[in-house]
Amino acid sequence: MTRRVLLLLFAVLLLGGVGTTAVLNASANAGQREHQQAGGPAVRNGNLTLRPPSGRELVFRNMTWGPYRDDLVTVPADRPDAPRTASGVKCLRFYAASGTGVCLQAEHGTLGDSYQAVILDAGLRELHRFPLAGIPTRARVSPDGRLAAWTVFVGGDSYAGTNFSTRTSIVDTRTWKLDDNLETFTIIKDGHPYRASDINVWGVTFADDDRFYATVATGGQTYLVQGSLSARTLTTLHQNVECPSLSPDGTRIAYKKRVPGASPDAPWRLYVLDLRTMTETATAEHRNIDDQAVWSDDSTLVYALPGNYGTDLWTVPADGTGAARLLTKAALAPAYLQAN
Template identity: 55%
Template sequence: MSTAARVRILVAAIAALTAVAVAYTLHAAGRTDARDKARPGGPAVVKGTFDLTGRQRILFRNMAWGPQRDHLASVPLDGTGGARTTMPLTCYKFHAAGGTGVCVQARRGPVNTFSVLILDSRLRELRRYAAGGGPSRTRVSPSGRMVAWTVFVSGDSYAGVNFSTRTAIVDTRTWTLHRNMEEFRVIKDGRPYRSVDVNFWGVTFADDDLFYATMATKGKTYLVRGNVSTRTVRTLKENAECPSVSPDGTRVAFKHRVKGDRSALPWRLHVLDLRTMKETATAETRPLDDQVGWLDDRTLMYAIPAEYESDQYRVPADGTGSPALLMKAAQVPAVLR
C-alpha cells in the first residue's frame, strides 16, 4: 500500500473517531440538560434566604432534579411536604446545631476533591479543611462547639469489608483539631486494645465532651462511648453502626447488621436505651444505610433509596407505629430546635 493511501485511511479513521466523540458529547450534554430540568411532580423548589438562627425548621441537601439540586434547602417542621427554599450553598454532606454548621463540598475534576467547611450561624465560612477522602458522615454537638466528620480513605461503602475511614473532630472555640480518631486510646471489653485495622466513623455528640461512634476491628463493629478531653473510647455493644444520640441523651439509634442478609444494605434500624442497655427494633423493616436523625425525643428520621436517590421517612423510636414519608428528595437533614 502506498504512503498516500495510508495517509487517506488514517485521516478517514480520525474523522470517524472525531464524529463519534462529538456525537457522544452532545448525547451526554443532552442527558445532563434533561437531568438539570425540574421533573414534573417533584417537590416545589424556590430560591430564598435562611440561616441557622431559626427554630422549628429542617435544613437538608435538596435532591430534586433541577438547577437547585445539591443546594442547601429549608422547610418548616410542620410543612415538610410543601415548597422548599434553597440557597446557592451546595453541600454533599451537612449538619448543624447550636448555630454552627458543617458542609462538605465537592470540587469536580479528573479526581474529585472535597473540602470541609465550618459555618457560622449566618452560613458564612469560618474555617476550611481538606477532607482527605470521600465524605461519609458529619455531626455537630448540640451547643455548636464540636464538629466531627468522617471520610473514606479507601472504598466508598460500609457494605463490604475493603474500606478504610478517617474521622476528625475540631473544637470551634479553640480550633484544636484531632485529625484522626485512630490515635485515641481504646478500651475494649474493659481492657486496653490496639490493632492496626481499627476504624472509626459516625460520631454523634451528647455534649461538648461525651460522644458515641462506630469502631470496627477484626471484622466486627462496636458502639463506643468516648470523651474528647481524654481522647479515650470504650466499647459498649457489638454490631452497631452509625449511632445517633437522642436529644435528651438517653438513647442511641443505630444500624444493626442482620445476620445472613447478603443484600447491599444488610442493616435494620434499632434503638438502644443507655440506662437499661435494652435494644428495641423499630417498625422500619426495610434495609437502610444512613446515620439517622431525631425529629424529637420520640421520632427518628432516615433516608430510604427512592426515585430522587433518597426520600426521608419517620418512625417512632419505641418500636410502635409504622414508617411514614417525611419529605421527598432529601438527604442529611438537620433539625433546628
C-alpha cells in the first residue's frame, strides 16, 4: 500500500464517526463513572468549562475507541495522562481561548455529510453556527476570544499535493460579522498588489490585535502572510511556510516546511521562524508533520502524529534543542485553558 493511500485512510479515520446528535448534548455530563476505552486512556463523564476554576488545563478531541470517541475532554496541563473528563461535545477540529470555542463538526445525512462551524461559550453552549463549504481541517480563536477562524477543503483532501482547494473564514463573535473567504482580501506580494486565479489561503493564527497570520499558496509556492482585518489585506513575509502558529509572546511562528529530498507524500518538517530576524530554526522533530502546531508556552510546541487510535500528541522544544517526546495518546486538536 502506498504512502499516499495510507494518508488518505488516515484522513478518513479522523473525519469519521462524528454526528451532530451528541455534539451539543451537554446534559450527558452527569455522573463521574470512569470508563476504560479499548485499552486506552481512562475517561469519565464530567463538567467541562473553557474557563477552568483553577490551574491550567489541556482540552482536546479524544480519539480512543468507545463511547467517548470524538468528545472534547480535559486533563490537567501538568498531568496529560490523567483520567480524562468528557464533555458530551463532539468535534472534528477544535480550538479555544478566553472562554470562546470553535467546534468544527459533521452531520451525517441520507444525502451525504455536511459540516458546520459551531461557536461555543465557556460552558460549551452553542452561540452561533455556520455551514461549511467542505471538509474541516484547521481552527483557531484569537487570544481575547473575539475572533474565530476555520479552514476547510472544498476540493481534494490533502495538503501534500497540488490538486486541492481551501476556503478560510473569520468571524467576529461580538457582531457575528463573517469574512467568508479570505481569498477576497487584497494580496500584497513583494510590496505590490498581486492577483492570480490559483490562490489558496489556510491556517490562520491570531495576534493580540487586528493582525493575524496565515498561509497563501500561489504559483506553486507557499508564503507566510500577515493579515489585517480592517484593511482586508494579506502581505507576504516569508516563503515556504504552511500552517503557522504564533507564539504567546508574539515573536515567533511555528510552522511546517517542505524540505528538499523528502517524499512528496510526507514533505514537511517542523520549524520556527523568528519574526524580527526572519531566522529559521529546525526543531528536533524529524518526522513528517501535517498539523498546525500549538504552543503550550513560549518555549514548547505540541502537535499530532499518527498513532494506534488515529493520532497522538507529541511535544518538542521550539529552539531546536532536546528531543521529541510523547505527550499523550489518542488525542487531536489541543488547546490550553487558563483559569481566570
